[in-house]
Amino acid sequence: MKTFQTLAAAAVITAAAFAGAPAANAATTSELGCPRPRVANVDTGYVTMVGSFNLKAGPYAGGRCAVITRLAKGTVLYVHCWVLNSYRTPWAYARVKGTGTHGWMSVDNVRYGKNLNFLKCPGSEL
Structure with a gap:
């Protein structure tokens, strides 16, 4: 079962990919509190x-x-x-x-x- 934090991180990464942002700028699970x-x-x-x-x-x-x-x-x-x-x-x-x-x-x-x-x-x- 995926946690909310994992799902939220996936959504941020997906949104960044659609926006054309480089993957290095996408938030990871460990950076959601940053x-x-x-x-x-x-x-x-x-x-x-x-x-x-x-x-x-x-x-x-x-x-x-x-x-x-x-x-x-x-x-x-x-x-x-x-x-x-x-x-x-x-x-x-x-x-x-x-x-x-x-x-x-x-x-x-x-x-x-x-x-x-x-x-x-x-x-x-x-």
Whole structure:
């Protein structure tokens, strides 16, 4: 017997396939609890990693959201926008300099660079 969570994940994956979205962007069963806020490139600044940390698929630490990649200390991220997660922790949605890789990084893991506007993502509360 299939669980509701399994059926919901299948529906999301099927809907993404019909929408022409790449399979890598489809939610898996383990990611259903990972919020995916709407994003927009509304900030002009950057941040620099203060250590080696995971770039995440959503604005949460731990296992709630999938790891996209691990970033090394000194890596520059071009910030697109900001949100507060349900723990009231600010997270930036950003692109890794020199790549097409995008994801979420907690402000606890970065040093602020120039031109940050701290502009919120569409519909966020920050």
